[in-house]
Amino acid sequence: MTPFFSIIIPVYNVAPYLRECLDSVLSQTFTDWEALCVDDGSTDGSGTILDEYAAKDKRFRVIHQKNAGVSAARNVGLANAEGEWFLYLDGDDVLRMDALGTFLTYVGGTSSFDGILVQPFIPHWNGQDIPAKKVVTQVLVEKASKKDLFLGPYAANGFPFSRVYRRSVFGQLRFRCDIAMAEDVCFWFDALCLDARWLILRAEYYLYRQRPDSACGIKNPHRCTQALDAVIHALRDIGSRIDPSGESRLKYLRRFPYTVVYNLNLAIARYNELSCNERIRIKEQVAEIIGEAGCWPFGMWLKMKLWIVAEGKWLALLPSVMFCERSYLLARRIVGALCRKMGLR
Numbered sequence: 001m002t003p004f005f006s007i008i009i010p011v012y013n014v015a016p017y018l019r020e021c022l023d024s025v026l027s028q029t030f031t032d033w034e035a036l037c038v039d040d041g042s043t044d045g046s047g048t049i050l051d052e053y054a055a056k057d058k059r060f061r062v063i064h065q066k067n068a069g070v071s072a073a074r075n076v077g078l079a080n081a082e083g084e085w086f087l088y089l090d091g092d093d094v095l096r097m098d099a100l101g102t103f104l105t106y107v108g109g110t111s112s113f114d115g116i117l118v119q120p121f122i123p124h125w126n127g128q129d130i131p132a133k134k135v136v137t138q139v140l141v142e143k144a145s146k147k148d149l150f151l152g153p154y155a156a157n158g159f160p161f162s163r164v165y166r167r168s169v170f171g172q173l174r175f176r177c178d179i180a181m182a183e184d185v186c187f188w189f190d191a192l193c194l195d196a197r198w199l200i201l202r203a204e205y206y207l208y209r210q211r212p213d214s215a216c217g218i219k220n221p222h223r224c225t226q227a228l229d230a231v232i233h234a235l236r237d238i239g240s241r242i243d244p245s246g247e248s249r250l251k252y253l254r255r256f257p258y259t260v261v262y263n264l265n266l267a268i269a270r271y272n273e274l275s276c277n278e279r280i281r282i283k284e285q286v287a288e289i290i291g292e293a294g295c296w297p298f299g300m301w302l303k304m305k306l307w308i309v310a311e312g313k314w315l316a317l318l319p320s321v322m323f324c325e326r327s328y329l330l331a332r333r334i335v336g337a338l339c340r341k342m343g344l345r
Contacts, residue, residue: 003059004108005033005100006083006167009091010073011050012040017092017209018049024094026057030101035060036077037091041067046091071175071183074160078171086167088160092209099205103164106199114196116164117149118205146192146242148200151251158185158259162206169196181223182230182259189237221270224263225278228285231259235292246294253289253297260289261298268305 007025011018025035037060039047047064054060063076074088085107089095106116149155160175173194175187235249242248253260267274267282274282286306290296296303 003032003034003083004085004104005030005164006077006081006086007033007035007089007095008074008077008081008086009035009037009089010040010070010077011037011042011046011091012067012070012073013042013044013046014091015042015044015046015049018046021089021091021094022049022053022060024097025089026053027097028095028100029098030104033059033100034081034083036080037062038073038077039064040070040073041065069177071177071179075174075177078174081167081171084167085164086171087164089206090161090208093161094207094209096205096207102201102203102205106201107164107166112197113199114166114169115191115198116201117198118162118164118201118203147248149192149198150189150238150242151248151255155255158182158188160184160187161208163188163191165191166196169194176230179226179230181220181227181263185230185259186233189234193237193241221266221273222278224267225281225285227259227263228282228289232285232288232292235289239292246292250293250295250297253293257298261302264302264306 009021009025014021022035022037025033037050037054039050039062041064047062050060050062054062061080063080065073065076078086085103087103103116103118107113165171170191173187173190176183179186231253235252238249238252239246264282264286267278271279
């Protein structure tokens with residue numbers, strides 16, 4: 001019998017958290033589900049834990065593969081999914097026990113919606129106590145336009161979780177396997193560009209664990225170009241498939257600046273670790289982002305740091321000063337004071 005929900009769980013070396021994740025699936029009040037657990041070459045016993053759960057409950061389906069990255073794992077899970085609807089759950093995160101039952105309320109029967117955007121999820125969860133569910137003042141149920149979903153009051157950026165997808169509409173989508181950072185941004189915009197009806201649900205059902213040793217927690221300057229490529233991909237999708245006005249692309253960057261600002265700052269701070277090709281590519285990407293937005297969309301301080309790096313000014317003379325945190329803070333104070341004095345801030 002075809003399950004109603006397919007829960008796709010990519011797993012890689014999350015043994016300390018995996019049981020809690022799988023137990024949250026087992027505890028769901030709505031029981032017509034399957035869990036596609038893709039062991040992406042784990043070396044810490046995560047695969048054994050998955051096999052243990054699968055032996056006890058046939059709704060868990062385990063696929064073991066050589067390590068190929070989270071995108072490949074999610075793609076394998078989706079390719080094997082059989083449910084009418086699917087959602088993603090990372091192997092170190094948790095669903096509230098009434099999550100699927102609540103989703104069913106809106107997608108069951110003759111529902112005309114093809115996707116649910118669940119906002120907000122619970123970020124920065126410490127993994128200790130599951131916080132009490134906040135009472136949301138209202139549940140917002142409405143047909144959401146594509147513009148609402150990336151610029152509206154409940155807009156979302158990337159993140160494959162906290163969405164529920166109808167498989168007949170979104171089942172052919174795949175994550176890009178050629179990038180290791182911000183690949184979810186590309187997937188989200190590919191989903192957004194399809195002709196689909198969306199519902200926005202205001203509720204907290206997903207607990208997102210942030211770890212310093214996760215892919216997002218590890219600061220790797222060599223992945224900066226991949227993350228920036230994903231943002232450029234999103235900007236071009238906005239322009240060509242959602243809203244051709246440059247104003248929307250500029251608003252998107254200002255609404256969701258984190259990916260660009262974080263990766264540019266990381267590239268600047270560890271500039272000496274980048275290859276010549278990576279440095280050239282970052283300069284090209286900055287030009288592409290400005291071209292898509294029509295202007296520089298971020299603060300003056302970041303622009304000044306990029307100019308210093310791009311022009312090579314001071315870099316050869318003061319590399320230790322440029323990349324020392326204390327010197328950065330001191331320089332920022334000095335530059336900030338000068339900018340205020342000159343009326344630039």
